[in-house]
Amino acid sequence: MxxxxxxxxxxxxxxxxxxxxxxxxxxxxxxxxxxxxxxxxxxxxxxxxxxxxxxxxxxxxxxxxxxxxxxxxxxxxxxxxxxxxxxxxxxxxxxxxxxxxxxxxxxxxxxxxxxxxxxxxxxxxxxxxxxxxxxxxxxxxxxxxxxxxxxxxxxxxxxLTRTAPTPVTISSGPTKLNTWAFTTCVGAGGTNSYLTMGEAARCTLRVTTKGEQSAVVKAELQYEIEYVQNGQYVKKLLPEKELWLPGRTPGPLDPRLTQQGRAIDLNVSLAVKKVPGRRVTSVNTIARLTFANGAVKTAYEPLLVR
CATH class of the missing domain: 3.40.630 (Aminopeptidase)
Known part of the structure; x- marks a missing residue:
């Protein structure tokens, strides 16, 4: 004090x-x-x-x-x-x-x-x-x-959408990621901008690109969790990876990807179990996107857990 x-x-x-x-x-x-x-x-x-x-x-x-x-x-x-x-x-x-x-x-x-x-x-x-x-x-x-x-x-x-600047070089140069953010999580409790503890939801990560426009031919996803347990902060990378490929029929929990021009929507299934003494604060998605022109780019995006 x-x-x-x-x-x-x-x-x-x-x-x-x-x-x-x-x-x-x-x-x-x-x-x-x-x-x-x-x-x-x-x-x-x-x-x-x-x-x-x-x-x-x-x-x-x-x-x-x-x-x-x-x-x-x-x-x-x-x-x-x-x-x-x-x-x-x-x-x-x-x-x-x-x-x-x-x-x-x-x-x-x-x-x-x-x-x-x-x-x-x-x-x-x-x-x-x-x-x-x-x-x-x-x-x-x-x-x-x-x-x-x-x-x-x-x-x-x-x-932010209404006042978004138009990049001067958005259509030239190598393919790059421009913006990315989670937009919605849809679960039994409704639609939110965050993940609810103990409730499964499908959450959409929207990614936009700049430079040469190209289709996504592979998406590899991995996750981190951040939590506090016994007063200690922990950040843990989960070993499991998820894969999206075009033409593959996804299972109920598999990731889904749609693309319209430069806008890419990755829809993923997320859930955080309640563990006594543990308070999860964030689930972080690591999305590695491979494009048809050979470019490979990674988006890292935290999602708040409440």
């Missing part, structure tokens, strides 16, 4: 650009050089897939998480989150710091209220803090697992 209080002056309201990072192509370097990161002494980011994590050294117990449309650091920011370690919770510091994150991501503060209800979540639900504060923002919400309480600013998908 004394360590956090020592850094309290650094958590005072920080200036940010009028536009903020959300739904823009703010680069990892621009974020690290921002007023927010200068005040919070952001460490160099750990990047995996389309996620960039910056440890905030000013407190030692927070992480700034920035997710993008793809692993391309020039792609647009789709969400900005503050992760607060549950072992060192201070609600007032979290409130002030999340206000600074909102200024950096949005250019203004949408929610300045107390965050204590977020710490009472059980890991199976989330709490909406603000809905559509502007046209580019879907919502602000919080959720909880055994390691972190997360405070999330999420971009509006319709806004």
């Amino acid at each position: 004394r360590r956090l209080l020592r850094y309290l002056p650094a958590l005072l309201l920080a200036p940010a650009s009028a536009a903020g990072w959300l739904a823009t192509s703010a680069s990892p370097a621009q974020i690290q050089q921002s007023s927010f990161c200068q005040q919070q002494r952001c460490a160099a980011p750990d990047a995996y897939g389309r996620t960039w994590d910056y440890d905030l050294r000013a407190t030692g117990s927070h992480v700034l998480r920035v997710q993008r449309e793809s692993s391309d650091p020039a792609s647009r920011v789709t969400s900005v989150s503050l992760l607060s370690a549950n072992e060192d919770v201070n609600g007032e510091i979290d409130r002030r710091l999340f206000g600074d994150v909102q200024r950096a991501a949005l250019g203004f503060v949408s929610n300045a209220g107390r965050l204590e209800p977020c710490y009472a979540l059980d890991g199976s639900t989330y709490r909406v803090l603000s809905t559509a504060p502007d046209d580019r923002t879907a919502q602000l919400y919080c959720d909880w697992d055994e390691a972190y309480t997360r405070f999330v600013i999420e971009a509006d998908r319709a806004y």
Whole structure:
């Protein structure tokens, strides 16, 4: 507690650009050089897939998480989150710091209220803090697992689609992956943008390409799970692989692939069993796509588990 209080002056309201990072192509370097990161002494980011994590050294117990449309650091920011370690919770510091994150991501503060209800979540639900504060923002919400309480600013998908830039060289050059993201998960409980713990669902990973247009002739899929057990964070690569080939009739749990031009939809069957003492936070899909022109490209995409 004394360590956090020592850094309290650094958590005072920080200036940010009028536009903020959300739904823009703010680069990892621009974020690290921002007023927010200068005040919070952001460490160099750990990047995996389309996620960039910056440890905030000013407190030692927070992480700034920035997710993008793809692993391309020039792609647009789709969400900005503050992760607060549950072992060192201070609600007032979290409130002030999340206000600074909102200024950096949005250019203004949408929610300045107390965050204590977020710490009472059980890991199976989330709490909406603000809905559509502007046209580019879907919502602000919080959720909880055994390691972190997360405070999330999420971009509006319709806004991202409506304002998507047209790549100048999308039809020239070698085949590359342009964007990828999970769009929906359909299970017994309905349609969601996340996977529900203990419930089987079919989830769609949408991939778009740029460069030379070519048909997918093979898709190989492998999965990782991230979970917290006995207070320890674990990231585990599962050994099993799934294969999609054109013309092969898929079984009920097999992956399916459809392609229309540059848009590729991979529909996969996912489920996470409930294990006592274990809280799964993410299932990560590694999709290795082979194209008819010989190009082989890989998409790595986390899927939130609630």
